[in-house]
Amino acid sequence: MQPTNDDTVEITRVLSLLNHLMDDHEMDRLGECLTEDAFWDGTVFGFEPAIGLKAIVSVLSAEGHALAHHTTNFVISDGPGEEVHVRSKGLGLRADGSVVSVVFMDDLRHTADGWRISKHVIHVK
Template identity: 65%
Template sequence: MKPTNEDTVEIAQVLALWGHIMDDREWGRLGEVLTKDAVWDASAFGFEPVAGLEAITSVLSSDGHARAHHTTNIVVSEGPGEEARVRSKGLGVMDGGTVISAVYTDELRRAADGWRISRRAIHLNRP
């Protein structure tokens, strides 16, 4: 489907909320940004890809994640059916203050209560 301007704003809100949930470690709120069957792939950081809110929560609550997440450069494009494809940049502040740059490639699905990420892959930008 071709996303409308309203869809694009709602999707950007979901990506922004992701960062707040991560930084505040509010794992119980992941359902506000992810589908129940979401796939989370951060293999670029040494994590095995996982599927489902429970498995994602387990990985995200472990050590080794950025302490601050900032999503930028959001580009929303057409996806099949009621889905959208999104590419965005992410800046993460690690323990000790090191800043990393990543690219998120997301698939989002429209649910009854709004847009949700159904698949997220994180790619590390290396200098």
């Protein structure tokens, strides 16, 4: 799917909202950003991969995550069907005060409720 300008704005909003929900510990709202069958891969930070919204909420509720998440430099590419691929950069403030730079590789699917993340993989750069 080739995203329109409106799609690009909504996709960016969903990816940004995810950071706010994680930082504000509003895990009950993650369905506003993720599909029910989403795949989450934070193995680069020692977390087990998770499939499904409930499993992802469990992983994101565990100790050891960054205290603040900031995502920038969104590059949205065509995907199959009603999907797009997004590569973005991220900065995270860790509990010890250090900052980590990452690359997020996301797949988003257009659903009846709008754009939702179906796959989220984190790479350290």
